[in-house]
Amino acid sequence: MIQVQNLRKEFGAKVAVDNVSFTVEKGEVLGFLGPNGAGKSTSMRMVTGYFRPTSGSIRIGGIDMLENPEEAKRSIGYLPENAPLYSDMTVASFLGFCAEVRGITGAAKSRAIDRVLDLCFLHRVRNQSVDTLSKGYRHRTCFAQSIIHDPEVLILDEPTDGLDPNQKHEVRQLIKKMGETKAIIFSTHILEEVDAACSRAMIIDRGKVVADGTPQELRQKVPGCQSLDEVFRNLTRSDLEK
C-alpha cells in the first residue's frame, strides 16, 4: 500500500531525511522510532503529501503522491504531531467537517461521526467546544478525525502522546486491530508500544534508517543487547556524543 523510495528532504543546507526507503503492505503496522529531530515527522509529512520531497518517490495504493496528490490523499488518514484542531468548533462539528471534505455527507456522515466517537470514547464531549478540551481529549479528537473515512492507510505521528495509561492501552489495541486490515505507520518514543502494536519497526537517526525489521530481529541486531531500549541507545547514541 505504501511504497517509499529514496526519500530525501533538505531544509536549506540541512538534510532532515536522507535516502529513506520502505514499503508497508495491508496487514502491517510499521513503528517509526528515533531520537528527537531524527526526521520521523518530516518523513510522515512527505508521505501524507504535506511536504514536497527534495527527491524520491511516494506511492499510496499505486498512486503517485507527487503526480496525483488529491487521489493519493483520499486513502490516507493522518494524525499530525500536535493534534491540530479548529478551536472554534465542537467535537462533533469538527468531525463533521472532516467527513464532508472527504466526501461523506448526509446519513453516512452521522454514522461515520458516531462510529469514531465510539472508537475514541468521545461521546461524553461530543458537543463540547474543542477549545475547552483537555490535552488527551484533543488528541483523541484528532485521532478520530484520521479514521473518519475508514482509510486503507493510516499515518499516526505519536498517537499515544498525552494520553492516560488506560487510553494509551486502548489506542494500542485499536492500532493493532486496525492493522489487520490496513497499512499503518506510527511514530513513538515509547518502546513498549513496538511490542504491543507493531509488526515491524524502523529506527531512524539523523535522517537515516539505522535498523529495520521485526521487533525480534531488532533485538538481535546488536550483539549483547537484550532489550529494545538497549538497541535503541546503541544505534542512536551519535547525537549525545558531541
Added chain:
Amino acid sequence: MKNKDLANTLAIFKREFLSYFNSPVLYVIVVIFLLASMGFTFFFGRILDSDNASLTQSFFFWHPWIYIVLAPAVGMRLWSEEHRLGTFELLMTMPLSPWQAIIGKFVAAALVWAISLLLTFSIVITVSWLGNPDPGPIITGYAASYLYAIGCLAVTSAASAFTRSQVVCFIVSVALCILLTLIGYPGIVDSVVRTLPGSLESLVRFVSYLSFMDHFYEMTKGIFVIRDVLYFLSVIVVALIITHLGLRSKRA
C-alpha cells in the same frame, strides 16, 4: 469531477463562514462598520445639509478609509490562524486542492462583507425618502464599495498566507491597502505631478492608475465601466495567486 471540486470548496466555505459567527470579532467589526459609515455620512458628509440626495460624496466617499482598517481585521485570520493552529497541515493532507481551500475561504470572508454592506441599506431608504436620488450612482456606488472591500480582503488573504501571526498580517495588510489607496489619491497625485519634472508625469499617472482609488472614483460617479470592474477582479486574482505561492512556500 467538477462536482467534487465544488463540494470541497463548499465544505471549506461553510466551515469558514460559520466560524465568523462563532467569533465576537465579526459582530464588533460589523457594528464599527455601520457606525463609521453612517457617522461619517451624517457628521462629515453633511448629508442632511446638502441639497442633493446623492450618496457619492457623503456616503461612499468614506468607504475606502473604513475598509483599509476593517477588511484586514476580517481577513487576518484567513490563513494566519490555520498556520498558528496547525490545521493548515491537516487541510493540506486532505483530498482537496489548495485552490479549493483558498477560494472557499475567500468567498466566505467576501460574503461577510456583502452582509455588512447590505446592512447599510437603510441609508438608501433615508435619501429616497428625503429626496429623489438618481439610482444609477447608488448602484454603481455599492458595486464600487464592495469591490474595494473584497480587493482589500484579497490583499489580506495574501499577507495571511505568509505569517502565523494575525497581528503581523493585520499591520502588513493595512500598510498595503493604504499604499494602494494613496498612490491614486487625486490630491496626492496632483501635487506629485507638480513637483516632479514633466517627463515623469505619465509614469505617475500610470502608477496612480494601478491604485484602488482611481477606479473606485470612476465607479462612484455613476459610470459603470467594465474596465474598472475588471481592474478589481484582476487585483483579486493576483492576490489569490500570491496567497497560493505563500501557502506553497510553507510546505517547501
